[in-house]
Amino acid sequence: MKSLQKHETPLRVLFLVTSMPIGGAETLLMNLVRRLDRKQIHPEVACLKDRGPLGDELVKEIPVHSNLLAIKFDLRVLYRLWKLMRTRRIDAVVTVGAGDKMFWGRLAARMAGVRVVISALHSTGWPDSVGRLNRLLTPLTDAFVGVAQSHSEHLVEKEGFPATKVHTIFNGVDTKRFCPGDRDKVRRELGLPLDSKVVAILAALRPEKNHALFLEGAAEILRSESRAQFLIIGDGPLREHLELKAQQLGLQNVTHFLGSRSDVEGVLQCVDAVALTSHNEASPVSILEALSCSVPVVAANVGSVGETVIDGITGKLFAAGDSSGFVACTLDLLDDEELRTKLGAKGRERTIKHWSLESMVHGYESLICSLAQPSAKLIVARDQVSVLSSQSHTAH
Template identity: 35%
Template structure:
């Protein structure tokens, strides 16, 4: 088959999508750009680490496949579709990068300023499944200022992300990155797609996508190439050999990126101190959520009744994809001692994934069959989380967890591991409890403490909800990212915060 792919079909509504409401949350990046803000509002953004979300709502089931065809035009575009997208994005002529930066930057100046047509931002997703990077894309698509930016997404495979993007009017394109680690055909398809769409900005997500986007972006003459890192490869569930290959590829190609965006300060420090990426490339834009929009539709009592639970049951739970990274095995190992202290304890395991059969077998072996409920993937996660007495996040690795932010936004007390961006969200003993990863005894002790002290747990939950609303709003994340877009188009150089030391 020729290296051409057909765009997924319902993206033509992108330009006409309704503009989402804006919020005025302060940006969480370390760049100060007076050109981006009206002079009367040009407050200095708060510096945080170098640079200064998992939506747990799992899909209900598999979605339709992404259509493909072998002779639908360059990079799989329908006749005239690339021209239409470029026209909506204001690209009437092909410009060299220096000229393009200056011309396009005029269209992404201060919000509310007179601007040209919106510029095209093409995202390259790491997968089309459902995890933190994909939740990030969906949240961004729902909140990005469409008066200034037109969004499109290239996906490496069919999956639930595609239909969710289509529901928001976002065009998607299939590029076969997921076939294997090294894929020259995918690079050719990606270069053709970039040349056809002529985006002003390409932003990629995940180690493999970052490398391909940098190479293809420079070959295609894309004015701005941004890479996003959602988690550290040093903690991720890959073989040592593959990890070394990915880290080396990230390091060698990082010079081709205009910025490397970290979703937490912890990830940003890893990029500089462990990956060896230049600090001048790294900027932190922390994940955020629309806290008030993540609300239960049913009362907790009704949810508990539907689950067949007694009103006296002490219900705890976790909402995460069932992979090694999320630490479900550690939680199961902690539960017998919790159950010995609280016989009415029940645990809800929300989500699905490749480890589910093994986890169900482990629960049976530990005598937890009657205490553990495996719900599978659900589309009512807010209802389920609101019915819990406390939420557990026993991960081995996190960037900055959307699941954690959303549990806290609901006022649920949380017990999480001291990894990645978790300590940036949880103030230990005030907005939740932190324990060492892999320590089932410490995890059980923290769970028992909150079950024994419900007043303390409720107070932690209330403080956590307030913190998420104040410090991790979706509007702040999106406005910060828009500032990164504008500064990169202006050709400005990011400045590392002094807290990063070798």
């Protein structure tokens, strides 16, 4: 792979988020900033609210600024961001996700004279839809990043961003860390029967992830597969509600709320299938982590999920909200060990080829450096970062 054109001094790049809890987008950001080439980019992170657990970890390595937004409609956040960007001599700002950080971050960046303004987006709908005010700032933005090809198409066709400004940088996972392992060892550590059939869901406990469907389906699955065990990995505001629902469904002895884990890769090694029941998604990291561990995925066919969960190739797809479809797809996998093995192996193979962490990092390095120095030629593999051209897509 050819190297990027070098800058005389590294670019100072500020990534702006709301906070850094343990979640998919936040873990992606942490992995990204850790791997960026320090000869090219010096990263910093700014959190509108508190740092969160991942921010507390990251502050040991790079500057992490926090508590810039006092209340929801705190207009002083604009001055604080402007001052931060001026004081830190920021060359490029990357807002991560929609909402307040996307609006205030881009506005402050232009007021501060920041050379490059990029908005990276990770979802296709509520609660992360872009919104009218954010669309009004499109002229202030040099690039928008989608995390899958269909996600980028959504940004053009549904959000109305100019096709020439929309780039695709696939989410990436550390395939050396997320890999197959000793299933029985992990099951012993978690107190799971060695002969159980384990289904996991890896997602924040928020409404859009639709854990209720997962639990309702689990009750049906248990009626057909008495050895079934269910792992809920993640935390969030709905935990108490979901624990009560599990009890009401008679699942308290087979459902394990594991909370946020720093050893997700280990937990996945003992799982037979990973489920995703969300109402909307772009390209979930949890899918890539599961596939990288050779675990097939049963997922609602929403957003760009179909680009990673290919029905009959790396997993099974069902219609969003279809509980019976979820149950049928999951039982198909649990009943057929040979099929699980085949789909899991193909999933890992495709993850290594298309969704590695290295590819994602190189994509961001290439995009930031090329925008900071427009005359420089962007040299990057076509499957790592792509631009939606006006010839193939129509901007609204």
